[in-house]
Every structure is written in structure tokens, then in C-alpha cells.
Amino acid sequence: MSPRALRAPLTVTAVVASALAAGLLVVPSSASAAEVRIHDIQGSTRISPLAGQKVADVPGTVTAIRSFGSARGFWMQDASPDKDRATSEAIFVFTGSTTPSVAVGDAVTVSGTVSEYYPGGADAGLQSMTEITKATWTVGSSGNALPAAFRLNASTVPDRYAPEPSDAGNGSIEGLTLRPRSYALDRYESLEGMRVSVANAPVVGATNTYKELWVTAEPRHHRTARGGALYDSYRDPNSGRLKVASLLPYAQHPFPVADVGDELTGTTEGPLEYDNFGGYTIAATALGELADHGPERERTRPQTSDELSIATYNVENLSPKTAQAKFDRLASALVGNLASPDIVALEEVQDNNGSTNDSVVAADATLKKLTDAIAAAGGPSYEWRQIDPVDDQDGGQPGGNIRVAFLYNPERVSFTDVPGGDATTPVRVVKKDGKASLSASPGRIAPGDDVWKASRKPLAGQFSFRGRPVFVVANHFNSKGGDQGLDSRFQPPARPSETQRTGQAKAVNTFVKELLAADPKAAVVVAGDLNDYQFSPALGALTKGGVLTDLVTRLPRAERYGYVYNGNSQVLDHILTSRALRRPDYDIVHINSEFADQSSDHDPQVVRVRP
Template sequence: MHRRAQPVPYAVAAALAAGLLAAPAAGAADAGAGGAGTRIRDIQGDTRISPLAGERVTDVPGTVTAVRAFGSARGFWLQDARPDADPATSEGLFVFTGSATPDVEPGDAVEVSGSVSEYYPGGRGAGLQSVTELTGASWTVVASGNPLPRAFVLRDATVPGRFAPAADGGSIEELRLRPGSYALDRYESLEGMRVAVRDARVVGPTSAYHELWVTAEPARNRTARGGVLYAGYRDPNGGRLKVASLIPFAERPFPVLDVGDHLGGTTAGPLDYDQFGGYELQATTLGGERRTSPDRESTRRQRAAELAVATYNVENLSARDSAAKFERLAHGLVDGLAAPDIVALQEVQDDNGPADDAVTGADATLRKLTEAIAAAGGPAYEWRQIDPVDDADGGRPGGNIRVAFLYNPGRVSFTDRPGGDATTPVRVTDDGGAPALSASPGRIAPGDAAWNDSRKPLAGEFTFRGRTVFVAAVHFNSKGGDQGLDSRFQPPARGSEEQRTAQAAAVNEFVRDVLAVDRRAGVVVAGDVNDFPFSPAVARLTAGHALVDLVGRLPRGERYGYVFNGNSQVLDHILASPALAVRADYDIVHLNAEYADQASDHDPSVVRLRP
């Protein structure tokens, strides 16, 4: 049985919190290996793993700072009101109660007994860090109404610029924490403790799960529109922090904010860690909404002599999607992208969407999209694509996602050549000194092992003002299975990179086959490469000077079109052969990724060329 004590007078509670009086149940000892006298700092230790893991501790004193009263991972956070002088040892701890709501309240002084364990979100094999916690716990409330320990403020001066200690890909769990040297060590040294951010700029928009990302380092790698640029493996931006809320939404709705907005005032609560974003501030005090984000962008219209080629990941679009989604995508293409001449689409699903049946055709999906574009004032686009083998191209099971072309027949013509299907590779032929495709549209090396369980690239032959332009629409394999930036393994392994690099090699070979016939041929590769400009995959894609990655033409602060865990980054690319790249005008149009309300999680991009 837990007993509820009478509230203590505020003056006494304040003295307890300040360490001027002994905590009622702390006992005479400040430390001990299990048993009575154990403090939270003894449980947390000065590494990522508790020195008492697997042991049972009794009568651990602390003040309840927050309660999680929902979900299957309920419990409360406990913090020692009498911290030690070692910055490496956290003074906070989570007490896990499963599906039972604990009968404690913030401000309760308690004594807790339980077993020390290390919880790995997603399972130990996921590669994430662990959360030290007490399980099988019982507790006694010895006083109520105590003030909460002061929150540690995360800001430039308290979050180190270096991200994590290196261990040559090994685990950093046993390394002593150096919170003054590494951002991940700083956060780990505060695990379970109250932390705060003030007037924090939003760098990841509010998600469907009522979470957003802020930065504690507002000047670091700032994008032109207020985000945080991810520009290299060595700098993952340690100031990023996810914010969730422990406040009932009926009492305080979670703010719906975009990148560049601010959580005004103070946001505070215990520091947690989860499998979908690493360290997370579980707010018990939530700042106010301060809207400072920029408007959605639009690009200029191409001139008569310019060929506009765009790429757009339409995020699992199927004929079953709402008319509102089709309308949003259509206005993005017409108003945002100024109706490009050619559009490389990714994540076009079959007509039945996620229904896992034998349907692979996507004509109904593409018809609804082109009809929506016309209704939005755009051109009467036509499309070309090849149906995949059922369930062979990855993505959502049953969805049969694929790449496809839209094109405006009033501006360009498509050269149709028969023979293209899901399994037949397209070849480059020499037609009297001019390159041509054996099939148009045709798939690039669909039988290559590089495309196992992944979308196959689509090549097409277009004519603009009498000039042939070859376009390849691509969607490389995802980063699924890679270790997270805040993994316990540093640097984290990027296992999915090997397949993307092999895919890049196959596309590069196709482009070089075209250029071998005519070195001044016009070739465009456009799509979701699922990798960064500084990645091995992109290096392989451009190898031999076959292609130029046009994102490098933009100012540094504008090189992004996707926001993941608060990092603004490049996944979608448009690359051009050297002859086309000379006078290319490239633009990423920011109308989705930075916003809570988005038609897709990707921003589209467009290049205007003079073939």
C-alpha cells in the first residue's frame, strides 16, 4: 500500500528542495550499492549503463516531477532535490508502472523501491541508447506540495558543439560521460531530469503524433527559412530536441507550428528518450505559439526556350486518396512549380493503394492527378509509366509504388518505342551517331540485384524544340535499418547505403552509355535518391563527370527539401549531363516539408534548361 502524507508547509518544502534540510527519508548516507541509502545518482552512474542494473534498490528518495498517465508505458519521473557536484551523474529517473496510473503527483516527496533496468526502445537490436529506470516498483509518499527542482536550461552555452564521442562504430555505453564535450553526453547526463528551452525556434513541424522539434542552438547551421541544415555526417546538429507533452490536450492543446515558428516563453519537463527521435523533452510546461514561419514558396515560370523538368515525391498516392490530397498536389504543381514541362513522380501507388491484391495498374491514380491539375488551371498532362511485378518493388505492402512521368504535350513530345516492361532492361542504341532508347519508356537494369525489393528507374526519350532529352526518373531504396544519429554506436552504421550506391552505379552506367554515343547529349536524372549530396551514393551517381548534382548551385542555406527529426536535408535530386548543366537554373520549392499541414513530406524541385 502507498500512503499519502499531508502536505508540508511551503517554507519547509523550499528548504528541502534547496538542500538546507535533510530529506525526510534520505537517511544518513548519500550513497550505497543497492539497499537503503541509495540515491538516484548511484543508480544512474557516470556512463550510459547503470552500475546497479539488475539489482533491487530500496527507499530511493526524490521529488516527483512529472507523471505519464496515458498509454502502456505509464509511470513517473523522480528527481533528487539534493544533487551532487558531478555533472556526469543524472539526478533524475523514470519509474515504470506499465499500464497502471501511479498514485503520485508532481511535488510529492517519495521513497521508491524497485529493480534497476535498462530499457532499449525498439529492442536492443535497434541500436538505440537505453533508458535507465525502475521496474516492479513500490513507493511511499512522505510529503506533498514540494517545489520542483529547477530545470536545467538547454542553450548555446550548455549544449556542446561536438555531437558524440567516437568509438570506431562500437558502443559508447561504457565510456564515462563528458557533458561539457559532447551533446549526446550532455543529454544523457540529464536523463530523467527537468530541462527547459526558452523561446525555442521550431526546426521540425508538428507531426500527427503531437510532437515537434526545436533547437537549443539557434545560430547553428541555420537555413534561409529558419530550419537547421544537415550538411555533413560529422555535424548532426546536437541542439535539436524533440518536444512532446504530458499535459492533457483538453487542458492545453498541443501547438501546431511550422519550421521557423517559435515556442515562446519557457517549455520545461523531464528529459526522456524514445525510438523515433532520441532525446525528447516531455513538457509539463508548454510555451506559447509565436508564428514567425515564412509563407510557402512558388517558382517562376519557364521561358519559351527553357525546358522545365521537375521531381515530386507524392507520398503513396493512390486513386483511393481523398480529392483534397489530389487538389493540394495539383496546386503545388500548377501554382508552386509553375506547371513544369516534365515531372518525374515517385510513390505513385496502384489503383487499389495498400490493398494487397493482384492489381498493379496505376492509370486511375494518374488520371485523377492529371484531372486535378487541369481543374487547377494547369495543362492537360499525359503520363507514361510501367507497371511493376506485383509486390516486387518495396514500399507499402500491396501499394506497388513506382516512378512515372507526366509531360505537357503542348510543350514537349514523348517518343514512344515498344518493348518496355517490368523486367526487360532498356538499352542505349546508336542511331546514326545519335543515342536512342531500345524502348521508351523502359526500365534501367530491372534484373540487377541492386533493385531487389526497390523501385526500378524509368527512362524516357523526350523532344523539346527539336532537341532530344533523355530523362530518368529514380527512387532509390530507403534508409530503413540504418542506425540513428543518436545511436549508442558511434559513428552509426548506414547499412542501406550499400544498396543505394549499387543503384547509383547502374544509373551512372546508363547515362555514360548515352554520352558514349554523343558526349553532348542532354540527360536528366530526377527523383528521390534517398541520400545526401555528400553521400557515397551521390558520388557514384556523378562519377566520371557523367552528371552534375544541381543542388550545389543553390546557396548553402537553401539546400534542403525534406525535414527529418529537425534536420533540413536533401534527399531529392535533379542531376544533368554536363552539356545541360552549363545553363541550368535550379530551384527547390518549399511548400511541404517545413509545414505541419502538408500534401507530401517532400518538397518538389525544378530545373529550367536550354537544350
Template sequence: MPAARPGRTQTARPSSRPSSRPIALGALIAAALTAGLLAAPAPAAAAEVRIHDIQGTTRISPLADRSVADVPGTVTAVRAFGSSRGFWVQDPDPDGDRATSEGVFVFTGSRTPAVAVGDSVLVSGTVTEYYPGGAGAGLQSVTEITKPTWTVVSSGNPLPTAFRLNPSTVPNRYAPRGEAADSSIEHLPLRPTAYALDRYESLEGMRVRLTDARVVGPTSEFEEVWVTAEPRLNRTARGGSLYGSYASQNGGRVKVASLIPYAERPFPRADVGDELAGTTAGPLDYDQFGGYELQATTLGALRDDGLARERTRKQSASELSIATYNVENLSPKDPAAKFERLAEAVVAHLASPDVLALEEVQDDNGPTDDAVVSADATLKRLTEAITAAGGPSYAWRQIDPADGQDGGQPGGNIRVAFLFDPERVSFEDVPGGDATTPVKPVPAAGGGVALSVNPGRIAPADPAWRDSRKPLVARFTFRGEPVFVVANHFTSKGGDQGLDSRFQPPARPSEKQRVAQAQAVNAWVKSLLALNPAAEVVVAGDFNDFGFSPALAALTADGALTDLVGRLPRAERYGYVYNGNSQVLDHILTTRGIRHADYDIVHLNAEFADQASDHDPQVLRIRP
């Protein structure tokens, strides 16, 4: 039995479901014989329900909520740990229909099943459609046999050949378009040669395999890793899979977990670009935290590609360096190692930028949910760590939010903040900026533009910022020239349906608020440009959206701002990795007044199993 291992707690499957008459045809025949309607057939002629009958040709079993008896199959894998124990069975005698899976999971709950791989079994129970995360989460369902009983007929049987996942068997098109009013694809006939999601659904519960699988999402804390069956499709410069549009979802992505006991095979600690060399094989499952998942009974050997953490160049004396970095819920309760890692990144990898916009800075007692909103202790620990790492003695500016009004981890009161090197840039404080006072561009004495408060928040009362971080604006002076920097952290994608949703195209309800936020920032920048069209404005941060999204279109509307991500080579346009997709959520944008911009996404976190943050920082160098 595998040793217990850390992992997510999945939503509990229902302990029981209403069931109607049994589906075992032998029982139906017996009833007919009792009624005198049939003559007794020879035993060999008795019909039986097989796994492909249970799975059917759509995502929903035609026998859902019905009882079945004596379903034959070979045990291909056993999950003997956690709260979702059970075993997979596969019919060694397939029906030849590519749409019908020949495998199914037999769910035993917290009970360790008394079966072994290679056992030939007859399984009875209730056919159930299990929705990971609950039906409201919008995910695919998993067809299972629940409340099972079984008989072991024989042992030591050969396993069915695993289906090979590769570019010729996984379609480039990702999902069919839903035809129902709610865009559900559940009842559409599966077309496994046309759509990647249909291919995976047609293999649900069956043994699949990958050969020399390239890693496109690093090993997580839950000991899972994302690989791809299509290693050449949308490849990034460093070996990932680029998510470049809503219609380019990279259907070859598959998550891999392990059923192998720790003592036999520790899970590999892999970074993007590494390989699981040789064969990785096991039954194909579906997981609420990331779609289709290969439960490995055979795991390829880790082949280290030697991915290195990037370092940006040092700014020259005449260049102003501005960086953005999401420090992932940084609080004084974090271990010293996190502060040291972040400090090393700032000094060694970002070359000690002159101005640093931070996102996800928590208050002085982190997630403790009380009235504390100050973040001085958090920023003091970070700046002291930077100095200890050989960096400058940064000063900081930020505005405490109203308690519980800016979203994020409850009690954390995350906000954006500025660090700046007073040896390189100057900052003129204009008092009055607080959680509720809006900052406005105003004419400066002697010409140019100033701010009504410095620093200040953009339109904090606007409904666009409800339960979300408010942008922070600051006016810095570098070599006598003013530069305006806007630090941002737009609302998250929480509540959006995943790419692998049973609703296609998936709904993105959070997008509406980000569009409104983008419009507010765009309008504010335009109000400043109305006073000085040549003003140098940098808008930076975690926008929680893609360069091809409506939010970024609203942010750059009318040419007020240029998203510098679009100036990079396509294969380098990412700084975040989610479910095996390399994507961009952080951006730096500039106004036309900035004529010479040197922009760099510094890859040092997102592609690595060992992360100080889940975001890669970005750096801009300009000559005001």
C-alpha cells in the same frame, strides 16, 4: 489526469527482469546485525541509495537488474496516459558530479500512478535498462525503476531547478567515438561538457528547460515538435537546422512532447522557424522515434514566424521545365483533398512543369496486397485534379512493376512515372518496355541517340534493384531537340542506425545498395554519352541520400553528372526535414550537354505541419 491523446505505440517494456539481492543498504545492515557482525547504528547513520547512484557515470546503470529500496526524490512530472505510464523523480540534493543524472523514470506500465507533482517519495523496485524498439534497434537505453512501490513522505514540495539547454551548455561535438569492437559507447565515461549526446544522457530523467525555442522540425501527427537549443548553428535560409555532413549533426536538436492535458493546453501546430516563446520545461526522456525528448510540463507559447510556401517562376516559351516530386504513397484510396493539394502544388507552386517525374505512385488499389499492379487509376485521378486546378491536360508514361518486387508499402507496388504536357513536349513511344526489359541507348536514324524502348527501365535484373524501384528513362522532344530524363527512387535508409545511436559512428548498411544503384545509373548515362557526348540528360528523383554521401559520389563519378544541389547557397540545400535536421534526399543532376540550368527547390511541404507530402519538389529549367 491528462486526456488520452494520439501517439505512437512504443515497444512494450519487459514485465519482469531477473533480480539478485536488494541494494538497499539498510537491508544489508540489518542482515549483518542479525549475523552479529555489526553493532546497531543510530538511524541517522544508515546509508541509502540515491538516484545518482542508480544512474552512474556511463549510459548503463551500475545497479542494472538489481533491486533498490527507499530511493528518495521529488516527483517532477507524471505520465498518466498511454501504455508507458509512470512518473519522474529527481533528487533535490545532487552529488555535484556533472556526469551523473539526478532524475529517473519510474515505470508503472498501464497503471496510473497515485502520485502528484511535488510529492516527496521513497521508491523501491528493480533498476532496468529499457531499450526503445528493442536492443536490436541500436538506440540508447533508458535507465528506469520498474515493478515499483513507493511511499509519499510529504506533498507540495518545490521542484528542483530545471537545467537550461542553450549554446553554452550543449557542446558542438555530437558524440564520442565508440571504442568497443561494435563501436558501442554504452560503457564510456560520460563527458557532458564535450559531447551533446553525453550532455543529454547526463540529464536523463532530470528537469530541463529551453527559452524561446526555435522550431526546426514541424509538429507531427503524433503531436511532437523539434526545437533547437543552438538557434544560430547551421541555420537554413528559412529557420531550420541544416544537416551538412556526417560530422555536423546539430546537437542542439531536442524533441518536445507534452504532458499537459488537452483541455488545459492544446499542443501547438508549429512550422519551421516558429518559436515556443518563453519557457518550455519538463523531464528529459528518450524516445524510440527520435532520440532525446523533453516531456513538457510547461510549454512555451507559439510565436508564428509566418513561413510561406514557395512558388517557382513560370518557364519561358524557350525553356523546358522538368520537375521531380515524391507524392508519398499516392493511391486512389487517398482522400480527394490529397489529390487537390498535389494538383495545386503542380499548377500554382511549380508553374505547371513541362515534364514531371513522380515517385511513390501506388497501384490502382493502393496498399491492398493482391495481384493488381496497374497505376492508371492513380494517375488518372491526379491528372484530372491538375486539369481541374487550371493546369494542362497531362499525359503519362510509366511501366508496371512485377507484383511485390519493388519494395515500399506492402501491396502498394510503388513506382516512378512521368507526366508531360503534350502541348509543350512530344513523346515517341518505342514499344517493348516492360518490368524486365532493360532500356539501352542506340544510334538514331539520321544521327544522334535513341532508346531501344521508350520508356524503359535501367538494368531491371541487376541485383542493385532488388526490392527497390527501377529507374525509368524517357526520351522527350522539345522544339525539335531530344532530352533524356531518368526518374529515380533509390532504396530507403531502413535498417540504418540513427544519429543518436549507442553505436558511434552509426552504421549505414543500406548505403551499400544505394551506391550500387548509383553506379548502375552512372554507367547507363556514360553508355549514352559514348554515342553522343553532347547529349542532354537529366537525372532526377528521390535518391534517399545526401549530397555528401558515397551514393552521390558514385552517381557523379568521372564527371558524368553534376548534382545541381551543390550550386545552391549552402543555407538552401535541403528539401526534407527529419528529426529536426533540414537535409536533401531529392536531387536533379545534369550532363555537360546542358549548359544553362536554372534550378530551384520549392519549399512547400517539409517545413510545415500541414503537408501534402513529406518531400519538397524541385524544378529545373533548361534551354535545349
């Protein structure tokens, strides 16, 4: 299992106490040792009716053991289940940093305290795991058959994801009786700790550095053109997604290095648990065989002589401290996969000493190292334009001073330099010879506005292509940090970060409207990592009034993605164009997000236009 899952046990929390006070949970006055079985502990809601109580001699068969890390323990499952589909028949027995002295197949009776553990802490908003802590146990017999694994597939996993919360729950679904035939989150919770399996499971999230991947139990539901699970609506988070980690010894059973579109053939099975880095997870005691079905990395076509190509690429915390191999891979992609775009809007360019938290804010060394690598890869001799931020004011990795920047190929396009742009001076739209122009180029859009607090400021630049002006705005909106997960115990999950992004989108929309007011035929391209979906309020605010078209919405539905998170292929990066740029040719170039081996976690994008 992932080392990120390691933690100390929590006893009954304020969340549980609040639910008890609200009358959402009822705790029996006593828990007779002779009567308590696992399904009595689990109960028919997400919180145990025995939370905080001691139980004795609870019977079960050991089905799996976690024997590493500081979250060791074992799962046990009752071989004599009740008839209530809402009550799980298994539970995790937490032993901390001590390896439990049991073996798979042991029939045990366990005594201890029933606890609800909230991965990430109760304030994270995630669901809890019911556990037995401070446990002692007795082994009655060994070599017993394990209960059959519950098969997760399109027939057993509901398409509807989560129930509506009750009025008394303040948005929480914890107190609701589980309805596993109606909602996917209820189905998974009703199987908490139990042996589950998936067969011939498509990989929808590539293997990460923690040796985890994501599969789907619904092979025909919302698939992308290249084999992922498409997320294109708040209403449907793709209920079949499950994380897969391994309980098997790595030396004997190396974890598969899988890409999106691959498949775990045969059976993958193990107890179902929950963590704060992916939600419901199969802790695999058996892994299917990896079948390599994944597609190749894409290459976009070169621009023609009369086409201006503009790309956006999040280079993920790039600094001179970054390994040369990453610079070389980014360069190779820009030259080979993106066909050497004329203009590149870069995001997450760090300062010259990266995450060292001092007064350094310049990024010339970072950009020189990247442009040198591009030239070495056979690409053009790019020049760059950017503005150094005020130290530690733009968010991102502390000390990194990430910012957006432009690269451009001076053999194909020129940059219109207008002095006056700095970290705090807002760029304005001015008229020059009856045409729109910028008061500073490059210049930052409304850097003093509160919507940009602790966030990257947009960079506006004026370019000239074949004698015609083109305005490009590079962006990196604030992240989704602080938002509740799709599988939160609060439904629908809160997205507080959305408010700032929507404000940022309004600011950029206003700036574009000012450009178009000065020249209705102005060629404007807005590009970057907007950290939000094409169906989000932020993108609605950015395109309001029809001043910009979000080009991702013109792609076939199955191709609308460039980032994969927890098995969902989704849109975070965008290129938008003004009406003057007719018939833009737009491409999301899939070279990173679907692959275990990445040079960034984002796929770059490119648009070819004729201004």
C-alpha cells in the same frame, strides 16, 4: 506524449550482459538500501551499475507524471545532487498501464528493480533509458518545491555530437564515462529524467500527427535560409535538436501547431527522456507560446517559351484510395507553385487499389485521377508514361506496387515512344542516325540487377523539345530503413542501406555514360528521390567522372534542403544534369517539408534548361 512511445518494460538485456562480460560495466556486489540514491542508480555511463538489481527506499521528489497510455509512470529527482556532472539526478518510475498515485511535488521513497529499457528493442541500436520497474513507493510529504530546470542553450550543449567508441565496445559508446562538457549526447544522457528547459526556442521540425515538434537549443547553429537546422555533413548532426512532446492535458493545453521557422517563446520545460521516434525529448510540463515567424509556401517562376522545365515530386503513396483533397492539393501545387512543369518525374505512385495486396499492378486510375485534378486546377492536360512493375517486387508499402512515372505536357513537349519496355527488359542505349537513342522508351534501367532487389527501378524516357532530344531518368532509390539513428549508442552509426543505394547510383551512372558515349552532347536529366544526401557515397558514385552535376550543390549552402527529419533540414531529392545543359536554373520549392500541414513529406524541385 506520443502514443508511439508506449511499450512494455524490459529488464536487464543481453546488451547489458555483454557489456558486463566485456568489463565495460562493474556491478557492486550489493546495493544497500540505506546508501542508494538516484545518482548511484544512474552511474556515470549510459548503463546503470545496478541494472537488474532491486533497490529500496530511493528518495526523490516527483517532478512529472505520465497518466495516459500503457507507459505510465512518474519522474522523480533528487533534491540533494552529488557533484559529479556525469550522473543524472532523476529517473523514471514505470507503472505500465496503471496511473501512479502520486502528485507533482510529493517527496517519495521508491523500491523496485533497476531496468534498462531500449526503445524499439535492443537490436534497433538506440540508447537505453534507466528506469525503476515493479515499483512500490511511500509518500513522505507533499507540495515540495521542484529542483530548478537545467537550461539547455548554446553554452551548455556542446557542438561535438558523440564520443568515439572504445575498442572493447564494438562500436558502442555505452561503457564510456560520460563527458557532458564535451559531447551533446553525453550532456543529454547525463540529464536523463531531469528537469530541463529551453527558452525562446526556434522550431526546426514542424508539428506532426503525433503532436510532437522539434526545436533547437542552439539558435545560431547551421540555420537554413527559412529558419530550419541545416544538415549538410555526417560530422555535424546539429547537436542542439530536441523533440518536444507534452504531458499537459490536451483539452486545457492544446499542442501548438507549428511550422519550421516559428518559435516557442518563453520557457518550455519538463523531464528529458529518450524514445525511438526522435531521440532525446522534452516531456513538457510547461510549453512556450507559439510565435508565428514561419515563411510562406514558395512559388517558382514560370518557364519561358524557350526553356524546358522538368520537376520531380514524391507524392507519397498516392492511389485512388487517397482522399480527393490530397489529389487537389498536389494538383494545385503543380499548377500554382511549380508553374505547370513541362515534364514531371513522380515517385510513390501506387497501383489502382493502393495497399490492397493482390495481383493488381496497373496505375492508370491513379494517374488519371491526378491528371484530372491538375486539369481542374487550371493546368495542362498532362499525358503520362510508366511501366507496371512485377507484383510486390519493388518495395514500398506491401501491395502498393509503388513506381516512378512521367507526366508531360503534350502542348510543350513530345514523348518519343519506342516499344519494348516492360518490367523485366533492360533499356539499352542505341545509335540512330548518328545520335543516341533508347531501345525502349519508356524503359527500365537494368531491372534484373541485384541492386534493384525490392526497390523501384529507374525509368528512362526520351522526350523532344523544340525538335531536340532530351533524355530523362526518373528514380526512387532504396530507403534508409535499417540504418542506425544519428543518436545511436553505436558511433558512428551504421548505414547498411547505403550499400544498395551506392550500387544503384553506379548503375544509373553507367547508363548515363553509355548515352554520352553515343552522343557526348546528349541532354540528360536524372531526377527523383534518391534517399541520400549530396555528400553521400551514393551521390559521389552517381556523379563520378563528371558526367552529371548535382544541382543542389550549386545553391547557396543555406538553401540545400527539401526534406525535414527529426529537426534536420536535409537533401533526399535531386536533379542532376549533363554538361550539354549549360546554366540550368534550379529551384527547390518549399511547400511541404517545413509545414505541419503537408500534401507530401517532400518538397518538389524544378529545373529550367535550354537543350
